[in-house]
Amino acid sequence: MLPAMLPELSPLEILLWSGLVIGLAFGITGQMTGFCLTRGLREYWLPGEIAKSGTPPGAKLGAFALAMAIAVVGTQLSDFFGVIDLRRSLYLAPGFPLLLVPLGGVLFGFGMMLANGCGARALVLLGQGNLRSFVVLLCLGISACATLTGLLAPLRNQAASLAMAPTVSALDLSANARLATVAVVSLVCAIFAFWRARLAQHPRDLIGGLAVGLLIVAGWLATGWLAQDDFEPKPVSSLTFIAPIGETIQYSMIATGVKPGFGVMLVAGVFLGALLAALLRRRTQLEGFATPRDMLRYMAGGSLMGIGGALAMGCSIGQGLTGFSTLAFSSLLACLGIVIGARLALPGVARRLHKSSSAMKAAQAS
Amino acid sequence: MKSANTPRPPAVRAMHPSRLDDPQRRVVLHNALLVPLAGGTIGSLAALIPHSAQAQGSGEWRKLPAARQLVGTATPLTQGLVLELPLLSEDGASVTLSVKTDNRLRLSGHIQSLHLFATRNPSPEIARYELAPELGAIDLTTRVRLNESQSVIAVARTSANEVLIAEREIRITTSGCMARMTDADASGEMQTRVRLPGPLRAGASGEVLTLITHPMHTGLATDASGKTPAQRIIKTFEVRFDNAPLLTAQYFRSLAANPYLRFAIRPRKTATIAMRWVEDTGKTAQYSGRIVVS
Numbered sequence: 001m002l003p004a005m006l007p008e009l010s011p012l013e014i015l016l017w018s019g020l021v022i023g024l025a026f027g028i029t030g031q032m033t034g035f036c037l038t039r040g041l042r043e044y045w046l047p048g049e050i051a052k053s054g055t056p057p058g059a060k061l062g063a064f065a066l067a068m069a070i071a072v073v074g075t076q077l078s079d080f081f082g083v084i085d086l087r088r089s090l091y092l093a094p095g096f097p098l099l100l101v102p103l104g105g106v107l108f109g110f111g112m113m114l115a116n117g118c119g120a121r122a123l124v125l126l127g128q129g130n131l132r133s134f135v136v137l138l139c140l141g142i143s144a145c146a147t148l149t150g151l152l153a154p155l156r157n158q159a160a161s162l163a164m165a166p167t168v169s170a171l172d173l174s175a176n177a178r179l180a181t182v183a184v185v186s187l188v189c190a191i192f193a194f195w196r197a198r199l200a201q202h203p204r205d206l207i208g209g210l211a212v213g214l215l216i217v218a219g220w221l222a223t224g225w226l227a228q229d230d231f232e233p234k235p236v237s238s239l240t241f242i243a244p245i246g247e248t249i250q251y252s253m254i255a256t257g258v259k260p261g262f263g264v265m266l267v268a269g270v271f272l273g274a275l276l277a278a279l280l281r282r283r284t285q286l287e288g289f290a291t292p293r294d295m296l297r298y299m300a301g302g303s304l305m306g307i308g309g310a311l312a313m314g315c316s317i318g319q320g321l322t323g324f325s326t327l328a329f330s331s332l333l334a335c336l337g338i339v340i341g342a343r344l345a346l347p348g349v350a351r352r353l354h355k356s357s358s359a360m361k362a363a364q365a366s
Numbered sequence: 367m368k369s370a371n372t373p374r375p376p377a378v379r380a381m382h383p384s385r386l387d388d389p390q391r392r393v394v395l396h397n398a399l400l401v402p403l404a405g406g407t408i409g410s411l412a413a414l415i416p417h418s419a420q421a422q423g424s425g426e427w428r429k430l431p432a433a434r435q436l437v438g439t440a441t442p443l444t445q446g447l448v449l450e451l452p453l454l455s456e457d458g459a460s461v462t463l464s465v466k467t468d469n470r471l472r473l474s475g476h477i478q479s480l481h482l483f484a485t486r487n488p489s490p491e492i493a494r495y496e497l498a499p500e501l502g503a504i505d506l507t508t509r510v511r512l513n514e515s516q517s518v519i520a521v522a523r524t525s526a527n528e529v530l531i532a533e534r535e536i537r538i539t540t541s542g543c544m545a546r547m548t549d550a551d552a553s554g555e556m557q558t559r560v561r562l563p564g565p566l567r568a569g570a571s572g573e574v575l576t577l578i579t580h581p582m583h584t585g586l587a588t589d590a591s592g593k594t595p596a597q598r599i600i601k602t603f604e605v606r607f608d609n610a611p612l613l614t615a616q617y618f619r620s621l622a623a624n625p626y627l628r629f630a631i632r633p634r635k636t637a638t639i640a641m642r643w644v645e646d647t648g649k650t651a652q653y654s655g656r657i658v659v660s
Contacts, residue, residue: 148456149456149539149540150539153540154540157540230559230561230577231559231561231575231577231626231628232626250454254453254454256453257452257453257454258452258454259452
């Protein structure tokens with residue numbers, strides 16, 4: 001099973017190194033291209049506010065759609081040809097909590113808009129010196145751990161057992177129907193990216209979407225193929241950030257007694273990659289909160305993302321791309337939840353944007 | 367800001383110098399500072415020196431009749447046997463456990479038997495191993511089931527009747543994200559996987575990895591359909607090298623599904639290694655291979 005080109009490393013070492021490398025690549029991509037679902041949705045929904053700043057509306061969302069298309073094609077084909085076994089992933093576990101997944105998605109989406117970016121984005125921003133992200137990450141990681149294994153875990157387990165639904169995914173279809181589904185889904189995403197969002201005119205976003213999509217596939221291949229150990233079957237996964245951010249905080253505290261995993265290395269890699277890219281491009285800048293009220297908003301956003309992401313079994317990346325690429329019904333529900341949650345937070349975002357732009361105008365006038 | 371006029375919060379008042387002068391309080395503060403510091407230092411040192419002879423015994427074994435009986439009248443050594451477990455595990459269904467002997471350990475005999483216990487499991491006994499001297503230094507890794515946070519104990523006895531004990535605390539948490547991977551399909555059951563070391567130099571040690579696909583039904587847990595399958599486990603695992611017993615293991619229901627055992631072997635010559643797994647129904651599985659010593 002273990003490919004012959006990596007005979008010197010144990011499966012665990014391969015897993016850890018690939019986590020770090022994929023994280024570094026994601027961090028560098030994120031820093032250089034500004035890949036971000038939050039910004040994509042905001043610019044798509046509020047084109048008027050953005051037009052002034054000169055950024056093309058929709059290109060960021062187009063990049064996300066392109067990443068989705070690539071992730072779906074690459075992941076489904078990897079499974080189809082037997083390179084990885086998607087059924088051993090969390091997303092295709094036999095049952096999923098029918099109420100918690102969409103609810104978690106809504107909470108996550110709302111929190112993401114409050115905190116101006118998801119967990120992965122916060123890691124990238126922290127790398128370039130944005131200390132607001134540090135607060136967001138702490139709140140996110142701790143609330144995620146509290147929901148998964150801590151104070152809120154018994155409540156979550158109770159709520160989950162109220163309504164469990166059997167998992168349905170594209171893997172249950174016949175081979176032809178499955179390939180057709182993959183083709184249709186990825187085509188719809190690609191059409192949105194190139195036709196609606198005119199991604200071809202925005203090479204930076206095009207590259208961002210392309211790279212992130214490929215990294216999702218790389219994550220599946222690393223955990224499901226390169227690092228597979230016949231004697232220690234580990235779950236197959238790819239890029240996801242909610243539990244890993246929590247695990248990283250936990251690992252930093254009890255490292256003498258636990259081993260790091262793919263997720264911890266991934267988180268470390270994203271931060272280091274973004275730091276490296278920002279240093280090389282001279283884009284590092286320390287930033288903090290303007291007002292205590294802002295701090296409260298970011299803290300609430302981080303906590304909502306942690307709780308919501310834990311309930312929904314993933315974040316904008318973990319469900320939006322990785323989960324989506326499995327074409328599981330539960331992941332589609334989570335994605336829908338994230339978009340609805342983000343949309344619910346939109347009036348507040350518009351108000352804040354309006355306030356800051358009028359404040360800027362006032363400053364210019366005086 | 368009104369903070370200037372608000373009374374000092376209690377935490378600050380407790381640290382007031384006059385309170386610190388109270389001798390008893392000072393002792394308490396001292397300990398509160400020293401204990402985590404010392405603990406942290408020992409912990410990080412232990413991580414740096416993998417085979418450090420850290421004392422691994424806080425006396426938990428005394429509370430377990432089976433372990434007490436094993437120790438008997440001997441005075442157990444709490445150094446020399448090293449039990450490795452994570453401090454924290456999110457999946458109690460399969461926790462990796464290894465037992466090693468400290469290579470600075472000087473014993474009168476070789477380790478002949480090893481017993482593993484999980485103090486707060488419904489049935490504390492996990493496994494017992496009879497070991498031959500050809501194994502060299504003890505280095506075993508397996509996977510166990512832990513029902514809740516508890517102490518895990520390893521008791522070893524040498525051919526000269528010395529008793530060694532190691533204990534570790536482990537915390538088990540619940541994580542719904544950890545989907546139980548139940549191998550419902552019985553066709554894969556009793557399939558074995560073994561990896562033998564490549565050619566070894568004389569006197570060198572190599573590692574053997576073994577695994578058998580088996581659900582290890584405890585007779586306690588309910589499956590997805592709400593039924594409780596009766597106990598059905600792999601009862602014994604025997605390894606023979608050059609037609610002599612090398613390692614004989616007896617398993618109990620606290621051993622994790624798909625019984626896994628990795629062990630070090632230091633063979634003196636090229637010979638056949640034969641393995642046999644026996645289910646409690648009497649069903650068996652076998653494997654045979656060759657370890658080459660050059």
